[in-house]
């Protein structure tokens with residue numbers, strides 16, 4: 001949890017008309033339920049980190065034992 005959202009609440013107006021009381025806020029200042037899904041890495045460093053986990057180009061015939 002980012003330090004700047006400590007002590008804050010999500011605050012999204014729910015279907016019942018009351019503000020969301022959850023405190024497990026993420027970087028967007030909303031809780032896990034209301035923050036939406038991650039859209040993936042944005043920084044060049046993050047993109048590189050993700051790309052490192054992908055299977056790289058593999059020449060034909062090298063994937064057999």
Ligand SMILES: [Zn+2]
Nearest residue numbers: 010020031034
């Ligand atoms: Zn919420």
